[in-house]
Amino acid sequence: MLRELQQAFAQGVLAGDDRAAVAAIAADAGLSPTARFDIHRTNTIVSLIAVLQAAYPAICRLVGEDKFNFVARAYVRAHPPKVPQLASYGWRFANFLATFPQSRSIAYMPDLARLEWARNKALFASDLDPIDVAALQTVPADRYGALAFALHPSVSAIASRYAIHQIWDAYRPDRAEPLAADPEAAAEHVLVLRPRFAIESVVISPGDFTLLLALKAGATLETAASAAVTTEPSLDLQAALLGHLTRGTFAGFSIAQPEETQP
Amino acid sequence: MTHPPLPPRIDAAVRGPVPAQAGIGLRFPHVAEFLDRRPDIAWLEVHSENYLSPGGPRVRSLDAIRVNYPISCHGVGLSLGSADGLDEAHLVRLKALFDRIEPNLISEHVSWSVAGGVYLNDLLPLPYTEEALAVLCRNIERAQACFGRPILIENPSTYLRFAQSTIPEWEFLSEAVRRTGCKLLLDVNNIHVSAHNVGFDPARYLAGVAPADVGEIHLAGHLRKEIDGQPILIDDHGSRVAPPVWQLYERALARVGRVPTLIEWDTDVPELAVLLDEAALAQARMKINWPDAEAIHVA
Numbered sequence: 001m002l003r004e005l006q007q008a009f010a011q012g013v014l015a016g017d018d019r020a021a022v023a024a025i026a027a028d029a030g031l032s033p034t035a036r037f038d039i040h041r042t043n044t045i046v047s048l049i050a051v052l053q054a055a056y057p058a059i060c061r062l063v064g065e066d067k068f069n070f071v072a073r074a075y076v077r078a079h080p081p082k083v084p085q086l087a088s089y090g091w092r093f094a095n096f097l098a099t100f101p102q103s104r105s106i107a108y109m110p111d112l113a114r115l116e117w118a119r120n121k122a123l124f125a126s127d128l129d130p131i132d133v134a135a136l137q138t139v140p141a142d143r144y145g146a147l148a149f150a151l152h153p154s155v156s157a158i159a160s161r162y163a164i165h166q167i168w169d170a171y172r173p174d175r176a177e178p179l180a181a182d183p184e185a186a187a188e189h190v191l192v193l194r195p196r197f198a199i200e201s202v203v204i205s206p207g208d209f210t211l212l213l214a215l216k217a218g219a220t221l222e223t224a225a226s227a228a229v230t231t232e233p234s235l236d237l238q239a240a241l242l243g244h245l246t247r248g249t250f251a252g253f254s255i256a257q258p259e260e261t262q263p
Numbered sequence: 264m265t266h267p268p269l270p271p272r273i274d275a276a277v278r279g280p281v282p283a284q285a286g287i288g289l290r291f292p293h294v295a296e297f298l299d300r301r302p303d304i305a306w307l308e309v310h311s312e313n314y315l316s317p318g319g320p321r322v323r324s325l326d327a328i329r330v331n332y333p334i335s336c337h338g339v340g341l342s343l344g345s346a347d348g349l350d351e352a353h354l355v356r357l358k359a360l361f362d363r364i365e366p367n368l369i370s371e372h373v374s375w376s377v378a379g380g381v382y383l384n385d386l387l388p389l390p391y392t393e394e395a396l397a398v399l400c401r402n403i404e405r406a407q408a409c410f411g412r413p414i415l416i417e418n419p420s421t422y423l424r425f426a427q428s429t430i431p432e433w434e435f436l437s438e439a440v441r442r443t444g445c446k447l448l449l450d451v452n453n454i455h456v457s458a459h460n461v462g463f464d465p466a467r468y469l470a471g472v473a474p475a476d477v478g479e480i481h482l483a484g485h486l487r488k489e490i491d492g493q494p495i496l497i498d499d500h501g502s503r504v505a506p507p508v509w510q511l512y513e514r515a516l517a518r519v520g521r522v523p524t525l526i527e528w529d530t531d532v533p534e535l536a537v538l539l540d541e542a543a544l545a546q547a548r549m550k551i552n553w554p555d556a557e558a559i560h561v562a
Contacts, residue, residue, distance in 0.1 A: 001346070002344075002346040002389075003378075006346055006347075006379075006387075007378050009383075013383055014383075025425060025426065026424040026426045028461060030460075030462075031422075031491065031493045032491065035490050035493070036422050039422045040385055043384075044384055044385045047384050048384055051384075080381045081381070084312050084350075084377070084384075085315050085316075086312070086384065087315070087316050123320070124318065124319045124321070125317065125318055126318040127318035127319065153317075153318070194319070197320050
């Protein structure tokens with residue numbers, strides 16, 4: 001039956017037990033059935049490793065292609081794609097790195113993977129025009145606290161105990177030679193976004209990170225600002241907001257209606 | 264997309280049928296040239312699955328390029344040969360792409376990639392049996408119903424033959440065309456590669472295909488490799504079209520008539536000029552047979 005044959009092939013490609021698949025192949029002259037099956041196994045595994053290399057270029061450069069391919073091969077076999085849309089393949093890689101025996105000792109690696117995945121997601125996110133400072137001109141100053149911002153669809157924010165943006169920047173694929181970077185140099189919070197064509201990633205302060213997280217959850221500016229200042233008492237809130245409006249972090253805003261006062 | 268776009272070409276034919284001329288596959292390294300310089304080529308093919316994301320420079324570029332070129336959407340993930348049936352969510356994604364791009368042609372492979380909900384990112388061969396034929400036809404009919412139009416189905420490159428196969432590949436494909444009303448995308452390189460790898464006569468293959476069934480031809484390079492001391496041809500789309508494939512193309516043209524012909528190149532993609540040069544070589548072979556012919560449009 002065709003269904004059983006296809007399941008046997010999938011199992012042979014991913015799990016390594018290819019006996020049922022090979023048994024279905026005609027013993028023609030030339031290559032053995034096992035060698036013929038291996039061509040398909042290699043097609044799948046190698047092409048999917050290449051997808052991961054493209055999604056995680058800085059990690060690949062940092063650890064070297066041989067080591068990367070070793071981990072990527074294990075990932076492909078443990079988490080093969082579920083949808084034929086390879087732009088979305090590899091989202092579990094950060095968690096996989098955190099548990100895989102050969103990579104889990106490098107503590108910053110999962111966060112670096114989260115940063116690279118955020119860039120990948122930003123590349124394929126919906127296109128929306130960000131709002132700028134001028135868009136807020138109609139908002140009366142006494143209503144600022146009631147503002148709620150919709151984050152641009154390309155936005156991700158990552159908190160790490162390590163200097164992941166420095167590491168990423170040191171090993172980014174468009175650099176001719178990698179730079180030196182110390183993962184222990186600082187804890188970094190990173191904002192990733194693609195307001196128009198180019199993906200950007202920048203380090204933001206811990207309070208700014210809290211601010212974005214709260215706004216993302218739908219909080220008003222007043223509530224989000226209060227949470228942000230709790231995280232980072234010295235946060236310059238105005239500068240942080242201006243930074244986001246300049247950078248294109250927000251795709252829209254609304255003003256919460258004031259509660260009706262009793263007559 | 265750093266440059267302002269050229270004014271759109273006002274030409275109704277851009278959205279008509281794909282012209283019976285040589286086209287090339289649009290590859291990411293060449294996208295900027297298509298946006299900035301609008302190179303002279305009759306039509307372009309894209310891999311549908313590369314353009315399914317909601318946004319981003321990739322889909323926006325295609326939105327701009329489709330204004331000036333007929334576009335063929337060539338699927339690599341629908342898995343027409345899956346015994347499990349088609350993935351309805353994937354059909355919906357493809358339909359949304361086709362509604363936006365309005366491709367001049369839609370094609371897929373006679374192969375499978377999905378089993379048990381896992382996508383293997385390879386075009387795996389089918390056993391040529393009555394059961395597989397019924398599965399393939401049911402899936403083609405589902406796809407055509409969803410897209411609201413006939414599709415073209417491509418003969419695979421094969422490295423193995425199943426012991427249970429009872430039907431020659433050309434008969435299997437011809438029967439699928441007869442039952443579903445689809446057409447054939449005849450990949451001449453795949454015929455050459457498969458003939459070598461599993462042992463059949465390419466001339467017999469061509470003779471077994473009805474000319475009226477063929478709506479498009481694919482050409483590509485392949486890699487000659489030795490595994491365990493045995494020569495095998497790998498369909499890697501990583502070089503120029505090989506001389507025996509050009510010869511087979513000439514025979515295919517003589518048999519099926521003038522049809523749109525596409526140059527595919529997927530690994531070690533060279534500069535655009537090389538692809539355009541390969542397309543010119545295909546165009547020149549069409550001219551030998553039809554020196555004064557205007558583009559003959561096929562449905």
